[in-house]
Amino acid sequence: MERVVREAPAKLNLRLLVGPRRADGYHDIRSLMVALDGLADTVTLTRAPERSIHCSGVASADNLAGRALDVLEQEVGRALPCAITIIKRIPLQAGLGGGSSDAAATLVAADELFALGLSHDRLEALAATLGSDVPFFVRGGCQWAEGRGERLTPAEAPSFMAVIAHPGAGLSTPAVYARFDTLPSPPPTDVTPPPPAMPELAAWVRNDLWPAARSLEPPLERLAADLVAAGALTVLLCGSGSALAGLFTDPPPTDLPLSDPDATIVARVTRPS
Ligand code: C5P
Numbered sequence: 001m002e003r004v005v006r007e008a009p010a011k012l013n014l015r016l017l018v019g020p021r022r023a024d025g026y027h028d029i030r031s032l033m034v035a036l037d038g039l040a041d042t043v044t045l046t047r048a049p050e051r052s053i054h055c056s057g058v059a060s061a062d063n064l065a066g067r068a069l070d071v072l073e074q075e076v077g078r079a080l081p082c083a084i085t086i087i088k089r090i091p092l093q094a095g096l097g098g099g100s101s102d103a104a105a106t107l108v109a110a111d112e113l114f115a116l117g118l119s120h121d122r123l124e125a126l127a128a129t130l131g132s133d134v135p136f137f138v139r140g141g142c143q144w145a146e147g148r149g150e151r152l153t154p155a156e157a158p159s160f161m162a163v164i165a166h167p168g169a170g171l172s173t174p175a176v177y178a179r180f181d182t183l184p185s186p187p188p189t190d191v192t193p194p195p196p197a198m199p200e201l202a203a204w205v206r207n208d209l210w211p212a213a214r215s216l217e218p219p220l221e222r223l224a225a226d227l228v229a230a231g232a233l234t235v236l237l238c239g240s241g242s243a244l245a246g247l248f249t250d251p252p253p254t255d256l257p258l259s260d261p262d263a264t265i266v267a268r269v270t271r272p273s
């Protein structure tokens with residue numbers, strides 16, 4: 001095989017409950033994560049004499065896809081030379097998991113390209129060394145994520161329509177968690193399963209990082225208000241931000257005016273598609 005092409009989808013955390021900071025600096029979470037149809041990067045691995053990475057907007061040295069290949073090379077004890085090309089559609093620092101998804105797609109694609117035959121469990125374990133969200137993207141679908149995000153349990157995906165909007169500026173995950181640590185603890189909640197569909201789902205979704213994100217990026221308030229004005233039943237911060245998801249019961253309006261000229265609509269998502 002010469003080439004493997006994989007879609008690397010974005011994700012949405014329909015619920016992100018965050019506990020106190022642990023001794024290792026991470027936070028225990030309990031999150032319902034769902035892979036999104038309709039917003040994905042495309043990752044292509046092609047056999048080549050030596051490694052190269054092309055990804056618009058991300059320096060090759062910083063690309064988590066390169067680190068994914070590093071851990072795979074360590075695992076199998078040999079070089080895995082290939083050209084990695086990533087067509088980026090998922091915005092950076094948006095909380096949509098783009099970098100993690102690209103890394104997971106690289107792990108799975110390289111396993112296939114070089115016929116390494118690694119088990120799914122082993123790929124997930126390697127993924128966990130790359131970042132808390134990476135194992136989720138190896139699995140995909142809808143999963144409850146616990147621990148720092150690496151312990152996964154399959155779940156039924158609820159139905160909803162969403163508009164993903166971006167305020168124009170990104171947010172750094174460590175910065176959002178650090179701000180979270182300075183704010184009052186979120187109220188406790190029960191661990192009820194998600195309602196299968198809107199509008200009940202709108203009352204169930206929650207993201208404990210929202211107060212931290214909006215204090216770091218105040219324009220998010222206005223963007224959230226725009227989504228509500230367009231008919232969203234609720235607005236949810238995506239992961240650690242900065243993107244927002246407006247959740248709708250009916251197809252959202254095609255003309256959705258945003259007050260801030262820097263803000264954009266990134267995607268419209270229908271689940272199931
Ligand atoms: O695991 P990942 O590299 O994506 O995490 C980036 C940063 O986000 C961590 O260094 C930590 O500051 C924060 N984080 C956290 N708790 C989690 C996941 C991430 O505090 N469960």
